[in-house]
Amino acid sequence: MSDQNKIKPLAMDRREFLKASVVVTTAASCPIALNGMELEMGGKDFHQIRTFAPRDKKVFLCTMCPYFDGGFTYSEKGDIKKVEGIPDHIATRGKLCSKGLASFFNAADPDRILQPLKRVGKRGDGQWQEISWGEAIAEVASKVGGAISDHGPDSVYLNEGAFKDGGSLRFMDTIGSSSVIRSRFPSISNMAKQTALENAIGVDFLLPDLENTHYVLNFGANIFETAPPLAQRLTDGVVNNRLKLVTFDVRLSNTAGRSNEWIPVFPGSDSIVALAMSNVILSEGLADTNFINKWTNHKAEDLAKSLSTFTPEQAEEASGVPAKTIISIAREFAKTRPATIISQNGVNFHKNGTASETAFLLLAVITGNIDNEGGYCLPRQFDIPQPQPAPVQKGSLVRRLNHAFPFELKEGDHNVQVLFNHMSNPVYASPAASMWSEILQDEKLVPYPPMSGLLSCSFFVFFFIVSIRERSGSDE
Numbered sequence: 001m002s003d004q005n006k007i008k009p010l011a012m013d014r015r016e017f018l019k020a021s022v023v024v025t026t027a028a029s030c031p032i033a034l035n036g037m038e039l040e041m042g043g044k045d046f047h048q049i050r051t052f053a054p055r056d057k058k059v060f061l062c063t064m065c066p067y068f069d070g071g072f073t074y075s076e077k078g079d080i081k082k083v084e085g086i087p088d089h090i091a092t093r094g095k096l097c098s099k100g101l102a103s104f105f106n107a108a109d110p111d112r113i114l115q116p117l118k119r120v121g122k123r124g125d126g127q128w129q130e131i132s133w134g135e136a137i138a139e140v141a142s143k144v145g146g147a148i149s150d151h152g153p154d155s156v157y158l159n160e161g162a163f164k165d166g167g168s169l170r171f172m173d174t175i176g177s178s179s180v181i182r183s184r185f186p187s188i189s190n191m192a193k194q195t196a197l198e199n200a201i202g203v204d205f206l207l208p209d210l211e212n213t214h215y216v217l218n219f220g221a222n223i224f225e226t227a228p229p230l231a232q233r234l235t236d237g238v239v240n241n242r243l244k245l246v247t248f249d250v251r252l253s254n255t256a257g258r259s260n261e262w263i264p265v266f267p268g269s270d271s272i273v274a275l276a277m278s279n280v281i282l283s284e285g286l287a288d289t290n291f292i293n294k295w296t297n298h299k300a301e302d303l304a305k306s307l308s309t310f311t312p313e314q315a316e317e318a319s320g321v322p323a324k325t326i327i328s329i330a331r332e333f334a335k336t337r338p339a340t341i342i343s344q345n346g347v348n349f350h351k352n353g354t355a356s357e358t359a360f361l362l363l364a365v366i367t368g369n370i371d372n373e374g375g376y377c378l379p380r381q382f383d384i385p386q387p388q389p390a391p392v393q394k395g396s397l398v399r400r401l402n403h404a405f406p407f408e409l410k411e412g413d414h415n416v417q418v419l420f421n422h423m424s425n426p427v428y429a430s431p432a433a434s435m436w437s438e439i440l441q442d443e444k445l446v447p448y449p450p451m452s453g454l455l456s457c458s459f460f461v462f463f464f465i466v467s468i469r470e471r472s473g474s475d476e
């Protein structure tokens with residue numbers, strides 16, 4: 001080693017040492033100083049990089065998907081600069097997904113529609129004219145009033161999408177109509193699940209109790225990226241219960257990668273795997289026969305007989321999942337109590353989606369994991385007091401699934417005079433999209449289709465989406 005490259009001892013006199021110590025100490029205490037400064041300024045948020053401008057912090061509800069997570073918006077001079085989750089939020093504990101974090105761009109989108117628009121051309125021509133709120137409300141009110149007096153209140157229909165805030169149903173109660181078409185989720189992606197649940201148990205939604213379960217079978221859901229409320233509960237379940245997570249997915253998603261086991265499966269073959277697992281559980285006497293006999297319209301032995309043709313070997317051929325893996329996962333799932341199931345787009349987007357969802361539900365049913373702590377739970381209704389006086393509810397609502405409605409309408413099952421659409425865009429996202437397009441362009445079938453929320457050229461009046469900005473108007 002040359003003299004030049006030798007490490008030299010640090011030459012520092014007492015004065016330089018003291019100077020260096022001050023720099024190091026200041027750097028180390030900097031976060032404390034910054035925290036202290038924030039507290040001194042009322043815990044408020046500031047643009048710390050460029051302008052140091054104060055920011056307004058307000059609560060908002062993310063409406064980018066049906067979880068409706070709560071968050072904070074931070075704005076400077078009325079412009080939202082960022083959003084973040086609420087640390088104390090009961091479901092998310094402060095997390096928002098990437099879609100939620102980017103949602104505030106909607107508020108300043110130059111194409112965002114801020115005024116009601118009235119269609120001026122023929123349906124489908126895409127010709128619109130801005131009108132005032134007063135004009136829009138008067139127009140819609142006169143059509144609704146006319147429909148009620150000439151055809152009765154049930155001729156006013158509501159197609160309600162994902163965002164159920166109660167206001168639209170309250171409106172239907174107020175005018176005395178029970179004609180509600182529903183779709184819990186706004187898009188085609190969840191329709192298979194919704195249809196399967198609706199057909200099998202009469203509700204369109206089940207929630208896995210991830211926080212209290214000991215075993216999770218995941219078919220095609222990537223909740224660590226897409227569903228913070230479920231991801232948080234799953235994390236709690238892992239930490240508190242050491243639950244086991246087994247993911248069947250065609251790809252190594254973030255959730256599959258964090259599972260105890262990732263089992264790759266051919267697209268669209270999940271149903272046959274689930275049916276083979278049910279066969280194993282029933283034939284090996286691992287099923288909850290009391291639950292089956294009490295709560296289903298089949299006897300356990302009949303079910304076992306009809307499922308006996310779905311062998312693990314047959315499932316291996318169809319899915320690529322080894323028969324011995326199917327058998328061992330089936331046994332584990334049946335023997336671990338409580339256990340639950342999650343499933344999502346990985347299955348719903350593919351062929352056999354409805355059959356797959358029905359087969360997953362069967363797994364939960366035969367093991368008695370329905371509506372138990374740690375199982376697959378029915379939706380709960382929270383009784384939130386309505387503003388008074390509340391309208392009288394008119395019996396039970398005539399609820400139709402969004403994708404069945406256009407077929408029923410064409411067959412003459414409905415007399416529609418006015419069709420409201422709330423937070424749903426069936427022409428774009430319903431499985432029966434082309435049928436929706438057809439009926440909305442037929443002025444005899446749907447004489448007056450006002451629109452609220454999302455755009456289609458066939459509608460008559462288009463109200464803008466009540467977006468992040470409007471919902472950030474209240475303080476914590």
Ligand code: SF4
Nearest residue numbers: 062065068069097100
């Ligand atoms: S999951 Fe994402 S998009 Fe959905 S409500 Fe939460 S933050 Fe918004």
